[in-house]
Amino acid sequence: xxxxxxxxxxxxxxxxxxxxxxxxxxxxxxxxxxxxxxxxxxxxxxxxxxxxxxxxxxxxxxxxxxxxxxxxxxxxxxxxxxxxxxxxxxxxxxxxxxxxxxxxxxxxxxxxxxxxxxxxxxxxxxxxxxxxxx
Amino acid sequence: xxxxxxxxxxxxxxxxxxxxxxxxxxxxxxxxxxxxxxxxxxxxxxxxxxxxxxxxxxxxxxxxxxxxxxxxxxxxxxxxxxxxxxxxxxxxxxxxxxxxxxxxxxxxxxxxxxxxxxxxxxxxxxxxxxxxxxxxxxxxxxxxxxxxxxxxxxxxxxxxxxxxxxxxxxxxxxxxxxxxxxxxxxxxxxxxxxxxxxxxxxxxxxxxxxxxxxxxxxxxxxxxxxxxxxxxxxxxxxxxxxxxxxxxxxxxxxxxxxxxxxxxxxxxxxxxxxxxxxxxxxxxxxxxxxxxxxxxxxxxxxxxxxxxxxxxxxxxxxxxxxxxxxxxxxxxxxxxxxxxxxxxxxxxxxxxxxxxxxxxxxxx
Numbered sequence: 397x398x399x400x401x402x403x404x405x406x407x408x409x410x411x412x413x414x415x416x417x418x419x420x421x422x423x424x425x426x427x428x429x430x431x432x433x434x435x436x437x438x439x440x441x442x443x444x445x446x447x448x449x450x451x452x453x454x455x456x457x458x459x460x461x462x463x464x465x466x467x468x469x470x471x472x473x474x475x476x477x478x479x480x481x482x483x484x485x486x487x488x489x490x491x492x493x494x495x496x497x498x499x500x501x502x503x504x505x506x507x508x509x510x511x512x513x514x515x516x517x518x519x520x521x522x523x524x525x526x527x528x529x530x
Numbered sequence: 531x532x533x534x535x536x537x538x539x540x541x542x543x544x545x546x547x548x549x550x551x552x553x554x555x556x557x558x559x560x561x562x563x564x565x566x567x568x569x570x571x572x573x574x575x576x577x578x579x580x581x582x583x584x585x586x587x588x589x590x591x592x593x594x595x596x597x598x599x600x601x602x603x604x605x606x607x608x609x610x611x612x613x614x615x616x617x618x619x620x621x622x623x624x625x626x627x628x629x630x631x632x633x634x635x636x637x638x639x640x641x642x643x644x645x646x647x648x649x650x651x652x653x654x655x656x657x658x659x660x661x662x663x664x665x666x667x668x669x670x671x672x673x674x675x676x677x678x679x680x681x682x683x684x685x686x687x688x689x690x691x692x693x694x695x696x697x698x699x700x701x702x703x704x705x706x707x708x709x710x711x712x713x714x715x716x717x718x719x720x721x722x723x724x725x726x727x728x729x730x731x732x733x734x735x736x737x738x739x740x741x742x743x744x745x746x747x748x749x750x751x752x753x754x755x756x757x758x759x760x761x762x763x764x765x766x767x768x769x770x771x772x773x774x775x776x777x778x779x780x781x782x783x784x785x786x787x788x789x790x791x792x793x794x795x796x797x798x799x800x801x802x803x804x805x806x807x808x809x810x811x812x813x814x815x816x817x818x819x820x821x822x823x824x825x826x827x828x829x830x831x832x833x834x835x836x837x838x839x840x841x842x843x844x845x846x847x848x849x850x851x852x853x854x855x856x857x858x859x860x861x862x863x864x865x866x867x868x869x870x871x872x873x874x875x876x877x878x879x880x881x882x883x884x885x886x887x888x889x890x891x892x893x894x
Contacts, residue, residue, distance in 0.1 A: 443869040449596040476595040477864050 398501070398529045406505050406524035409433070412470055414448055419530045423448070426503055426528055427484050429471045434484050435528055436473075437499040445477030447498070455481055455490055502529040544894055546623045548867055549887035551827045552728070552784050552856035553616065555659050555666075556630035558603035566650035576647055578634040579735030586733055586740065586752050590862065597860035605860035606630055609659065609666075616859045617665055620867050623884065624893055626667045627659055628697060628784065633728050636674050636699035637735030644673035645683060652687055660692040667891065669697035669726065674711060675736065681717035688721030694891040700727035700756070700786060701737035706763045707770030719776045724825070724890060726782035727763060729756045760786030761794050764824055768798070771811040773823045780890060781824050785858060788826040792846035795820055821848055825890055827856035828882065829865040837872035844874075850881040854890070 401419050409415055409428045416438060417424045423438035425448030438448040454469035472490065474481050481490040482498055489496035508525040557563055560576040567574075581587055597615060599608035606612065617625060632651045635644045648671045660668050670687050672680035680698075687693050696718050704710060706727070718725045732752060733740035740746060741755035742762075760783050767773065767781060795817035802809075802816050812819075826847075834840055844853065858864050867883065874882065887893065 443864075443866045445864075445866070446596050451590075451595060474590065476597075476862070477866075479590055479862055 401528040401530060402508070403503070403526035403528050406526055409526055412452060414452070415526075416448060417528055417530075419528065422530065424501060424528060424530055426526060427452070427473075429484050432485070433503040433505065433526060435501040435503045435530065436482070436484060436487055437501075439498075440475045440477065440480060441496060441498065442475070442480055443477055445475050447473065447475045447480075447482070450474045450476045452484070503527065504529065544888075546884040546888055546893065547621045548855065549624045549626070549884045549891075549893065550616070550620075550622050550857045550859070550867075551626045551782075551854045551887055552628050552829060552858050553612070553625040554606045554630040554859065554861060555609075555612070555627045555655075556604060556606045556632075557654065557658075558607045560631075563650055563654050566653045568646065568650075571643075571646060574643070576632075576635075577638055577640070577643065578631050578647075579637045579731065581631075581634070581730060581734055584734045586749050588749050588753075588862065592861050594860045594862055594864060609663065612859070613663070613665075616857065622665065624665055624667050624887070624891075626669060626694060626887075626891070627655065628669050628726075628728055629655070629671055631730075632671050633697060633699045634731040634734060635671070637701055637731045637737050638673070638675070639736050641673065641676040641679075645676050645679035648673050648680075649683055649686075652683065656687075656690060656693075660690070664692065666692065667694040668692050669695050670723070672696055672698050672714065674698040674706070674714060675703060677711050677713040681713040684714070684717040684721055684723065688717075688723055694723065695782065696723050696725045697784075698725070698727055699731045699737075700729045700759055700763065700783075701732040701734065701740075702763070703736050703738070705766030705770075707766030707768070707772050709770070712772070712775065715772055715776045715779050719779045722778070722892075724780035724782050726784050727760070727786070728784045729759070729786060732756060732759055756785070757787035757790050761790055764794065764820060765798065765816075767824075768812070768816045768819045769809050771809065773819045774811050774813065779823060782827065782854075782890070783824060784827045784856065785829060786826070787830065787832065788828070788847060788849075788853060789832040789843060791820070791826065791852070792843070795847075821851055825852050825854055825886065827854050829856040829858045829870070830863050831865050831870045840872055841874075844878065844882075850878050850886075852886070853882050854887045855883045 403426050411428050415426045425438045426435045440447040450473050455472045457465045457467040459465045487498040487500040504527045510521050564572045593605040597605035599611040635647045638644045740752045742758050746752045798816035
C-alpha cells in the first residue's frame with residue numbers, strides 16, 4: 397500500500413530537473429523528463445550509489461561498427477559511481493535492460509488547496525502540486 | 531587519535547576498523563602550488579603531461595558529481611567534504627592520500643623540472659593535508675625518470691611521521707626493475723617506505739603505448755588494459771632481482787587490478803624452472819618474491835558473475851597476505867567498503883580492510 401508524498405509545486409519541477417524526496421527513509425528522485433514526471437529509487441543496484449545525483453543526458457544508441465548515433469536525449473541518467481546508465485522513463489538499464497532495472501513509482505499532478513489568513517481576509521490558495529506515490 | 535587509543539587492544543596490537551589505501555586529494559587549482567616552486571620557476575607552472583591531450587580522457591570525466599564540495603572547487607579539494615563523505619560515514623581510521631594528476635609528472639621529458647614539481651607538491655601536501663588530522667597519510671610523489679633526484683626527495687621527507695610511502699606513475703619509459711631505478715629502491719628501503727605505482731598516465735608523455743598491443747582508440751580499451759602494465763612491472767621487479775638486492779623493500783600496485791595475480795605467479799614459476807639460467811640471482815620461486823614483497827589494492831574490484839568466484843580468486847592470490855582495501859574516492863569508479871565485496875570470513879575481512887595495510891605502513 398503506497399503513501400502519498402507532496403514533492404513540490406508543479407512549476408518548481410522544470411524539464412530536466414530532479415527533486416530528491418525522503419519517503420520514510422527511502423531516497424527517491426522525482427524527475428521532469430520533457431514534461432512528463434517520473435520517479436526512481438535513488439539507489440543504484442550496483443553498489444548502492446546515489447544514482448539520482450548523476451547527470452541527465454542522452455546516450456549512444458546501438459549502432460554499426462564505426463558509427464555513432466546519439467539518442468534518448470535528456471532521458472538517460474548516469475550514476476556518479478561507475479557510470480551505469482538508466483532510462484529515467486522506464487527505470488531500465490541501457491545495458492542488459494531485461495535484467496538490470498530500478499524501482500519506479502507513480503507520480504501525479506493534483507490540485508491542492510491551503511487556507512490561510514491574509515490580513516483580515518480568509519483566502520484559499522489553489523495550486524498544482526506534484527505528488528509521489530511510494 | 532584519541533578515538534583510536536580508546537579501542538581495545540588485543541595483546542599489544544591496535545585494532546583498527548578500516549584503512550583506505552587510495553584517496554585522491556588535490557588543490558582547488560594547481561596555481562595554489564605555485565608558491566612552492568623555487569624562484570625563477572613559478573612562471574612555468576605545473577607541466578603535467580595531460581591524459582586528455584594524449585586522447586585518453588574519460589568521456590564522462592573521472593570525478594564523482596556527487597563529491598563536489600559545497601564551498602566549490604573540484605572533488606577531492608576540500609578536506610572537510612572528504613572527511614564528511616568518506617572518513618566519517620565509513621569509520622575510516624586512515625586514508626592514504628595519492629594526489630591527483632600530479633603523479634603524471636613522471637611522464638615528462640624534462641627530467642630536471644619533473645622532480646622540482648614533485649618537491650613543490652610534497653611540501654604543499656605536508657602544509658595543507660598532513661596538518662591537524664592524523665587520519666591523513668601522505669604519499670611522497672617522485673619523478674622516476676630522474677632516480678637520483680627521486681632518492682634525494684625520499685631521504686628529505688621520509689622522517690615526516692605521516693609520510694608513509696613513495697608514489698610514482700605506473701606508466702614508465704623502461705621497466706621498473708632495471709638498474710636505472712635502483713637508487714629509488716635503495717633510498718626507499720633505507721627509509722623504510724614502500725614504493726607504490728598508480729595508473730592513469732599510460733600513453734602520456736615519454737611512456738610507451740598504453741597496452742602491449744599498441745595504441746587503443748578509446749579510454750574504455752586503455753582503462754581495461756591497465757593491468758597489462760602492472761603485470762610487466764611486477765615481472766620486471768622480480769626478474770631483475772630488485773627484491774634480492776633490496777630484501778626489505780615493499781612494492782604496492784595501486785588500482786591495477788588483481789585477477790591476473792594467480793596467472794602471473796603460476797606462469798612465472800613454471801618458466802623459472804626451465805629458464806632460471808638467465809636470472810641466477812633469483813634464489814626462490816618468483817611467486818614467493820611476489821607474495822612477500824608486493825601488495826595490491828582492491829579497487830577497481832573484479833566483478834565476476836558469481837560472487838563466490840571472487841572468493842576463489844582471493845584464495846588463489848593469497849589475498850589474506852597481499853590485498854588491501856581502496857576506495858579511489860572521489861573518482862568515478864569508487865568502491866564502497868560496504869557494497870563492493872561479497873560477505874567475507876572475519877579473518878579475511880580484517881586482513882583486507884585494515885590489517886594488511888596496518889602491517890605495511892606500520893600504523894599504530
